[in-house]
Every structure is written in C-alpha cells, then in structure tokens.
Amino acid sequence: MYKSIQVLKQFWGYDSFRPGQAEVIDSILSGHDTLALMPTGGGKSITFQVPALSKPGICLVISPLVALMKDQVKNLQKRGILSAFISSEMPRWEILQQLDNCILGDYKFLYISPERISSDLFQEKLKPLSEKVNLLVVDEAHCISQWGNDFRRDYRLIADIRDAIPRVPVIAVTASATAAVVADICEQLHFRKGYRVFKTSFERKNLSFVVRKTDNKLNELCHILSSVQGSAVVYSRTRRGVEEYAGKLRAAGISAEYFHAGLDPVIKTERQTDWLKGNTRVLVATNAFGMGIDKGDVRLVIHTEFPDSMEAYYQEAGRAGRDGNRAYAVALLGPQDITDIKRRPSNAFPTIEYIKRVYEALCNRFQIAEGDGEGVSVYLNEPEFLRDWHFDKGRLRSSLEILSLSGYLDFEPYPNTHPYLRYDQPRWTMDRFLNEDSPAAKITIEVLRNYEGLFSAGVSVSVDMLARKTGFQPREVAKILGYLRNIGFYYLPSKKEPRITFKMIRVPLERLVITTASYENRLSAFKMRIEKVAEYLQTTGCRQEFISEYFGMEGTRCGYCDNCLRKE
Template structure:
C-alpha cells in the first residue's frame, strides 16, 4: 500500500522529488489547514492538491473556470489510472444525478466543476451526500475584483463552507499580488490560511523585447541560432497556419494549433511537437493547458498579448528544465496602433452590453420574464452581422455575461460543416453549365476549397457567403439544393457556440444589477492593457525587475540577460573604448597600467577593449610597448 506523498508522486507522476515548495504545501493540506498557494506558471500547482487528495479517503472537489481546462485535467488523471470526472456541457438533471451517484459509490478521487454549476441546488444537495476530503480552487485570482480575470461566480464558492464544513480548502493561482491574496482569503472564508509564495524570478529565463519591422525575417534569424523546441504565440487562427507554412518552407519543421481545430488535429499537432518531429509550434493562446514539456528553449510572442499576466503565463512555458531559455517579444509601431485599436474595439460601454444582451433574447425569441433550460446553437459572426455589432465586442460581452452568471457558453468550434462532391468533376461542370444561376457559386466553392472530389472537406458557410455576397442562410439553401440534385454530400453544422440562459429575461434590469461588477471589470481590462504597453516601452529598467515589481516583489538586482541589461553592457563597452581613444588623443601614448589609472574600469575589461581597438585598426603598440592612436 502506498502511504507517502513521495511514493504517490513516483508511482502516478513518475517524479522522484517535489519542487520547492510543493512538499510544504502538501503537508499543510494533510494537516487539514486552509492554504493559498501562489506558484508561477510551471510551478506544478495541480500536484499540490492531487497528491494529498489521493492520500485521503473520499473525493476532492476541484473548482475550475474553463470547460476545456477541466476536460484536459480529467483526461490527464485518467491516463494515470486515477478516477476523475466532470459534468459535461449540456448535461440533463438525470445525467448529473447518475454521474454524482457514480462518484459517491465508485471510488472516484476527483470531481471537476465550474463555479457556475455550484449555483444549482441539485448539485449542492448531491455534494452534501459525498465524502469530500478537500476543495481545490484553481485560478483563484478570479475571486478578486482586482484580478486580471474577475468572475463574480467565484464569489459563490464559499457556499461549500456551509455544505461541507469539515473539508479544508486550497486556493491556487499563478498571478496575484497581496491585495488579491487577501481578497481570496476573505471571500473563501479561509481560517488563518497558510500562504505559500514562490518568487516570479526566473534566473535562467531571459526576457527580450525587440523592435523589428520584418518579424518573419527575425523568426528565421532566431531559429537559425536556436535549435531547442519552441512556441510562437500569435493572435489569430489564420496566422498560426500561415507562419507554420512559412517556417516549413524555410526548412524549420513546424506545426500549428488553435481552438478551431478538430480534437484529432489538435492531438496530432501536440503529439508532433511533444515528440519533436515538429519542434516548433505556432499557436494562439488556446495552446497552453496541460503543457508540461521541460525543454522548451524559447517562447516567442509574434503578436502582443493583452496583459502582463498572460505574457508571464505564456513565457513561463520556456526553461522549465532550469536551462538557459528565452522569452522573446517582437513589436513595432504598427503593433502598438493595432493593440490600442483592438483594446478600444473590445471594451464595450454599458449601453452596448444592454443592447447585445437584449438582442440575444430577441434572437432566440424568448419573451420577457421567461427562462428555458435549452442550449441554443449560436453563430457569433451571423448574430453580429444581423444586428450590426462588432464581433470582437460581442465576444467580450458574451464573456462578461458568462462570468456574471447570466449565461453559460460552450465552444463547439471543432464542429464544422463538411462538403464532398460525390460525382466527377466533369458532371459538376456539366451541371453548372445547365444551371446558369448556380454556376458562379459552384466555381467559387471549387476555387475556395481543394480536395472536394477526394474527401470530406470542412467549410465555413459564413466565409462562403461573404465571397458570394450572400447570407449564410442562402449558402445553406444552395448547398442543400445541390445535395438534393445528388451532386454532393453536405453535412451541415449550425453553430460555433452553444448558449444556455441562467436567468429569466429582464433586459436592462439584469444588467443594472451587475453594472458595478462590469464597470470594475472594464476598468481593470483597460488598466492591464496600459500596464503591458508601459512594460514593453520601458527600455531603461531591467525586464525582470519590472515584472517582479508588478507582482509586488521588490527587487533591484538586475538579471543581466534581458535586452535592457545587454544593451547597458554594450553601451558600457562602447564607453570604455571611447574613453581610451579620448585619453590617447591627449596623452599621445600610454601603457595599459597607465590607462588603468585614468579610466575607472577593471584592468581585464580595459585589456579586452585595447585588443579590440587594435584589431579594428584604431590604435597600435609603438616601439616603447605603449598604446597610441594610428
């Protein structure tokens, strides 16, 4: 029988030792103390609750903000033969009851659940029936209105203190200052929690910000020098494929990853990167969960992230093996303009939030005062076009509504419609000639998508509609007509999102009740974007010092490896050479010892500069063995 935490770690995770301060955190949890753990990205937060929960009788409830993150964690535990479960999106009451009964009687160790689910009285009642040994709150900074991703639904987690009073709590986050830590303790009603903080300082990670016009050229330059596995982060799905294609064309093996890929394609891209058959992966920020590859040598931000917290989390995936690694950010004046424009476009007013919220209910013909438990298929672009909204703003508003417990959002991006021409190209062209009204439409399909005669191809009806000056509804009608004429197989998927409404329709009254939360969220979002711009624009203070001070770690020790520190070293080197030249102009010739008396630098540095000036043909050694200008 396995008794110790170290034995469990070795058997199920194949690690022979804990990282600092994992073992101290685990001991505190086992002593039934409430714990707050602040560990930077890559610090092994999940181990801190998974290992002790495994040692205790009963089940550990894990509160997590993202469906995809929960699914990922459950899948990882199942791979290790550890029984874990989560409530799937759209589950009926009967399915929820069956799942929780299975957990109760089936020796499950972990139940992953979103904070929104805790609002359900059914789930609260079923949790009462479980033997809960521990409550773990992941991404605990979401509790605080000062956090970078405040979710008011996190404020309701303390209901568990009433439901399961004997379970202790552990709150975990990678990004929090003292104000946020105090907020977490207060809102979770933690009793004298033990707080563990690991420094954000990464001595082996060089933060470097480069101002470059030709970013693609810079990538080639970087990958010519750096041969370790790498991640390139971009802000659009299209760029992931375009840049990976560019790198492959230049003999740098790359794959790409974004939220719109099918599960199969995501798994293949991740597997190829993990095995290093494609050591470079170009990705959106959807690539991040479950990454534990220790030898990533460089993380490059090709586009600007929107906060220091996001930047730190993504950059922190480099150098987990403690070897020298790099976090490189590429920027230029155009990026700053785009950044400011995107922030401006993505931050809605209260009036706009009310308008989108009202139109959502109208879109699904839900009357005032009514609520339904149905999940509705939703196409964000189509909705935005219909009501003349900006898609990026609608996206932000949907997240605000979800974070405030008004709706539940479920991504279905990987479910795309498919098309396959089941007859020959000759027959298709012949059909197009006979049906003059569909000729241009068919030609547009064939130009847009390759392989339609060989296999099922994923399509985007909205994109097709845009190309043909039609609505996506008209596109679907055309495709269904072609299917009826036995020309093609059209497997139609209606949506990229699913929405469930959690409160009855009350229009402005609903938004007014959460307006204070919304205002704080928008103010924070704006401040964090400005803080990030300030960081990348400050070329006088060591990057590491800037980041540490942002997270309230007071430090004056320069890292010596960031772009600011390296620039200082180069300038210092340049200044010594100039001082030597100026000195020799006034003194004609001097020995190295004499030069050392006039210049305040160590003798070794002066000798290096003297050799460089000789090699550059600026000075020479005369017959008296003294240095003089040429």
C-alpha cells in the same frame, strides 16, 4: 512533515521538496485554508497531492480543462494511485459509475470541472461524497476572481461545496495573481480565519525574457527559430493570424502547424499530440492552447502580439524551459504596437449604449418578445450576426460577457457539444446492418451499449469514448457518425458556434441595468492591466525584476534578459 517526505519518496522518488512546497504542505496538514502562488513548472500539484495521500479519504480537485484533468489522472495512475475524473464528454452512466467508485472505493483523487458542480448528478452524490473528502483543491484559482484575466463564472459555485464540507481545508493554487486577485480568491472561496498565503519566487533563472523590436515580424520569427533550436510555441491573437503565420513558416521550411479553438476537437488532439511528440516543431496558437500542457523541452515561446495582461503573458511565456535548461520568452514589437495596445480599452471595450444594442439585436435575431425568452438556449452564427448588425467581434464578445455578468444571459464562447444521434426508423430495420461486420455496425453497437434513448429523444455521444471502445481513430469515428445518416439515422455534428442561454425574460432597454461590478470595475481593471503591459514592453530595466514586482514579490536583476545583457 516526515510522513510527507515518505509519501514523496514512495510515489515520486524524490528525497526532498522544491523551494516553497514544504511550507504549503505543512499548512494544509495543519488544517489551514491555503493559497499557493507558484510559477508555471514550480510543482504546484505536489503541494496538494502529497497531503491528500498523507490522510485517509479522497481529494476533490476542481480543474478548468479536461486535458489538464486527464493528464494529471494519467500521471497519478502511473504511480499506482487510484484516481478518476468526470467531464461532459462522458455519458451519464459512466459519470455515475465514477462517482460511485469514488464513494464506495479507495480512490484518492477525483477531478471535476467547475461546470460539473451544478449538474443534478453531482449534486445528488455530493452528500455521500463529502463524507469521504479530505481536501478540496481549486486549480488555476485566478479563474474565480472578478479581477482576474480569465474570469470563469462557474468557479463561484465552488463556495457551495466549501460550505457543504466546512471541516475540510481548501487549497487554491495558481501561477499568476496580483494582490487584488489574491484577496478576491480568499473571499470568494470563503477562506476561514487563520488562512495562509504562500508566494514562491517568480524568478525563472533559466528563462530569458526578451522584447525584440522589428519592422517585419515574419522575418524576425524565422531568424529567431533558426538561431535557437528545439520545440517552440508561437502565440498570435487571432485565428486568422495563427493560420497565416503557420503557412508562412512552412513555406520557409520550418515544421509548423496552427491551433485554435475553432478547430474540430479531433484535429486539435492530433496537432497537440504531434507537437508533444516532436513530430511538429512549432505550434502557432491562440491563447486557447497551453493550459495543462506538460512539455519540458520547449525552448522558445514567441508572441507576435502581446496579450492584454501580464498575468496572461507570464502564464504563456512560462511554458518555456520547464526542464530547467536555457529557454527564451520573446515578444515581437512592431512600430505601431504600443499605440495599438494603448487603444485596446477604447477599441475593445463597449459603451453601455453598445451593450444595449447587442442585447436588442440578439433578442430580435431569435424573435424573443418582451416578457418572453427565459431559459431559451440558442447558437449564434457570429459571422452572419456581425455582418447583419454591423458589430465588431471584440466588442460583441465583451458585450456578451458583461450581459452574462449582469445576469441577463449565459455566454459560452466555445461550448463543449457532442454529435447528436437519433434513429427514426422502426427498430427491426436496424437489425439488418447490425449483423454486418462493418465500421458503422461496430459504432452503432457501442452507442446502443452505452447510451439510452437512441429510438426516442436521441443521444449526444462522445467521439473520444467511441474511439476508445472500438479502436478506431477519433477522426474515423466522426466520419462514420456522419455516414449513419445514409442508413436511417438523424445526425447533427458537434456545434462550434457560441451558445447563449437567456436567464430571464426580455426586458425593455430602459430597464436593462448593467451592474457596476460587471462594467465600471471591469473597465478600470482592464485599463490598469494595459498600462502595465505597455510599461513592461518599454522598460529599460530588468524584465524578470519587473514581473516579480508586478506580482508583489521582491525582485532582483536577473542578468540574462535582453536589458540586463545590453547593460553588461
């Protein structure tokens, strides 16, 4: 442990670990597979970064979000630690270069998304890379569990890496997992005998949990924001809701902007940056926002509608007060909200017949005949599909997820696609404008330098990478790419529609089998989560104690939630 303290002091400047960190680090350095449950802001990254730096070799980190990877790599590089990440935003040559750097150089950390694991390039480099790996890390590990709220299928591929490097310990970290999810994580990651599970207290002594009953959520929202100063996040369940709340807050004189997954990536980056810098006070967002965001001075997290699980709520609410100062997590509760919440399983969860109707409509929409369709990938125009086939969005999404879990298709709600370029004119006609000192010429030159196939199959390009190379803003790059259509390019903007890939041929409905794991178990788990949500919102006891006990920790009265203060 002495060496670990030295590493902590050298790179972070701290003389001691936070509660719970030292035990996790000691477990990893002793060679045990380890699961660490720590609250948001509890210092999870230190628990794997310190032991990785204490040993020769490179630490491989599986992380769910590009923004999260970029942030952690940036922070490590600031401390003089060689680190890299690979993502689908990068061209093939850059991914190859990063992997070779990690294999041949003295890099200490490589971050990748779970979707990269199955790529041909990563599989090709896995053997030489695995010889240098000293630790395998699974961040946001609850995503691997079939019982978890944020099920993500590609996390299951991590076990393949684990099996390829059995000598290397695995650490899985998360801020929220019940006993069932903990057991499932350990099983799915093939934890070895003697593995250890550590749970740090879920108590946040500076965070006050509040449920505020109101007949007018907008008025209550404005009242709370005027009473508590500082940066805030307001969560709403729908894109329409976040847009409406942001507009009404601005009309009330409160600095606010909205954020959801349907926004252009450039706009999302701008709005997130403005909020992080304090240029925007309130960000009104769906659950697409927040993971990996490191902003310590958030004073308020307000939910206008409650999520479908305590796991999701704790993750989102826990983004307040990470600097240790007093902060508030407020849930607004309208007169009909409890009734609506209890109806969610029946309203949002489709029947087997409904799922079969979705499958049939999907195949008909894209003219896929029985015995055909394996490998076909399509983009779904949801508004048209919902209108033409009389489905509702919630149950459509659930149906597609269940069909995915049953092996019939892959469903990507927010595919990470890039603009596509191809030059359809003779090569010599390009030379004329390449000699011009124009933004279009600069962008084209960088495309030619960084991508192959512009004159044949075409290329998918990264707006962020081109912005970095040329010095233009991402918004300017996107605009210039669209302009290239006027000078001989075939151009397709990035796709926003959900992507569906059929994994097998179309089968008759009588042969469509929905597995128990994908349906009945999922429905049962959903109902139990909803019951706990309703119980939390109606409890008269300590809310912090309720949360701790939900996650299997011993809880005590906090003295600062609304119920504790009311009793005092």
